[in-house]
Amino acid sequence: MAALDGTAPETPVIEFRDGWTAWGDLVKTGAAVEAELVRLGLGRGGRVGVVLENRPESVAVLRLILSSERCLTSFNPLQPPERLCADVLRTAAPVVFASSEVWTRPGFAEAVASAGGLGFGLDGATVTPVDLPHSPEPGTPRVEAPGVAVELTTSGTTGTPKRIPLTYRQIESALGSAAGHMAAGRSERAPFTGGIGLLTTPMVHIGGLWAALQVLVQARRLSMLERFTVDGWRDMVRRHRPKVAGLPPTAIRAVLDADVPPEDLASLVALNAGAAPLRPELADAFQERYGIAILIVYGATEFSGGVAGWSLRDHRTWWKEKRGSVGRAFPGVELRVVGDDGSPLATGEQGVLEIRTPQAGGEGGWTRTSDLARIDADGFVFLVGRADDTIIRGGFKIRPATVVEVLERHPAVAEAAVAPLPDARLGQVPVAAFETARGMEPPAEEDLRAWCRRGLMPYEVPTRFLPVEALPRGISQKVDRAGLLALFHPDEP
Known part of the structure; x- marks a missing residue:
């Protein structure tokens, strides 16, 4: 983090809603959180749970935790209450900071208490202990995370989001x-001058968190959207x-x-x-x-x-x-494509994409992604689908990306998504949902089926086509596989 000790307290640093939060207010928020963490004995490597809303307080806590080499354990405020509570129980952070509104959500305080944590309301520079239904058991063990900067969840597009530890390195x-x-x-400008960074996506997703990290490291002003x-x-x-x-x-x-x-x-x-x-x-x-x-x-x-x-x-x-x-x-990243046996493939051949970079953690070896790709002679990467979402219909393999590509060529289809629906006879069948292009009427199912037959193998043609006002999406704006399947009813003929 940039050294900002000489910054005037009244310096405006974060624009939110209809006003600016000053540097001194961010410092006060961080100091209030720090005082509680010190009192609880949560020092370097300590895990600090934060319901990471798009608010200036979240930026203040992020800066405090990372500058003190603790670990920020993030919770997604956009989840339904039951999923948020389940995440809290799984993670078992020893302390959780959240806005007063979050503490009113059904079951949240009970989940924090059941996980053995303590709770604090975080509103502006005010940090308030929360009266939980019961206190943690004496001697409840704390799991620390030395060297880990952030525990962040994936978008969870194909299942329950995974919690990923991202190290300082x-x-x-x-x-x-x-x-x-x-x-x-390098820039020689004074802190919080020059261009203003924009944060428009949720901080609990890697894209939003990245935007906040960059302005903190570069000591830039930030304009933030709540949604x-x-x-x-x-x-x-x-x-x-x-x-x-x-x-x-x-x-x-x-x-x-x-x-x-x-x-x-x-x-x-x-x-x-x-x-x-x-x-x-x-x-x-x-x-x-x-x-x-x-x-x-x-x-x-x-x-x-x-x-x-x-x-x-x-x-x-x-x-x-x-x-x-x-x-x-x-720069500093190596990419390659490998076959099913893990052997590197020749330039232009299609296989599973692998990455080697300190960003991926581990011991410096190759890390396999879930993406199918090819890399051309000029180093450009072309993604052709995911290795983990293949639909197997009666023994025939279908790549959803192939079906989506054909569907989205239809002039009345703005965006489409394809998923595997369980089938008693064939194991799985592809089904498709789509958003209609602006100013167009949803095409009839038979029209889309005929369109697909012209560009796909017979077994690749979806068995159902469902027009929707909006495809279900997670916080990263990727289509949510579980939400997509929920649009269909497997028990219908």
């Missing part, structure tokens, strides 16, 4: 790789005039659908797009409308963020030839 490596990719040099809205984001861009911003693909489409005037985004040169796959057609439509380069980024929670992506220079040189790629490896 991983995060430092990721910050260095990202700086090298963006060619960011993404097109109007809120447009207002931020219009007022602060950044050259680069970031949005997930669903938000990019929302900006296009809202027909935001190009003059409102005139300051932007590039837009980073990550968190979920981005169709080249959507990128082209945005770039044609606004003249803003879409720089796709590929990464994962397990890798502490991005490991590959497009630079502005690559985009200007290669976009027409390499559209559909997620870019090239960041």
Whole structure:
């Protein structure tokens, strides 16, 4: 973290809702949390649970925990109460900080107490002990996490989210790789001057957390949205005039659908797009409308963020030839493609993507991803699906990405998702849900079936096509597999 001891307390650092939080207020919040942690004996390596809402208090606690080499154990405030409580019970953090609103949610205080933790309300610079239903048992063991900076959950698109420990070493490596990719040099500006960073996605997801980390490390001011809205984001861009911003693909489409005037985004040169796959057609439509380069980024929670992506220079040189790629490896990152037996494949061959970088942790070896990919002679990575979501229909293998690609060519389909539905005879069958393109009527099921038959093998054609107002998504804006299957009813004929 940047050394900020000489910063004036009244310096505005975080814009939230209708005002600015000053540096002195962030310091007070951190000091109040620190006092409680010291009293409880939670020092270096201690795990500190935080319900990580998009609020200035979350940024203050993040800075305090990381600057003291403790471990931030994050909880997702966007979860339904029962899932949030289950996460608290699984994690068993010795102390949990949350806003007063979160403490009123059904079962939350009981879950913290049952997990053996203590609770504190966190509102502004005020830290208030919470009267839990019962106290932890005397001598309750504490599980510490030395060297771990953040325990963060994955997006959980194919099942229960996994909790990933990200070490200080991983995060430092990721910050260095990202700086090298963006060619960011040292800045001699005074703290909290210059350009303002934008945080528009949930901090509990790696993308939002990354945005907060970058402004803390660079000592930049931050404008924060509690929830993404097109109007809120447009207002931020219009007022602060950044050259680069970031949005997930669903938000990019929302900006296009809202027909935001190009003059409102005139300051932007590039837009980073990550968190979920981005169709080249959507990128082209945005770039044609606004003249803003879409720089796709590929990464994962397990890798502490991005490991590959497009630079502005690559985009200007290669976009027409390499559209559909997620870019090239960041500095310090190695990528390769391997076969089923783990042997490296030749350039251009399709297989499972592996990564080697300090960002991924471990002992410096190759880490296997869940993505199928190919890497061309110029180092550009093309994702072709996931290795762990293959649908097996009566012995035939189906890649959902292949079906989605054909469906999304239909002029009335804005976005589609495909999942495996259990079938008594065939084991699994593919089913599809889709959002209708703006201004279009949902196509009839037989129309879509005929469309798919022209571009797919017979066994790849979905058995059902369901129009939906919005595909179910997790916090990362990826389609939620469990939520997608819940739209269908396996017991129906």
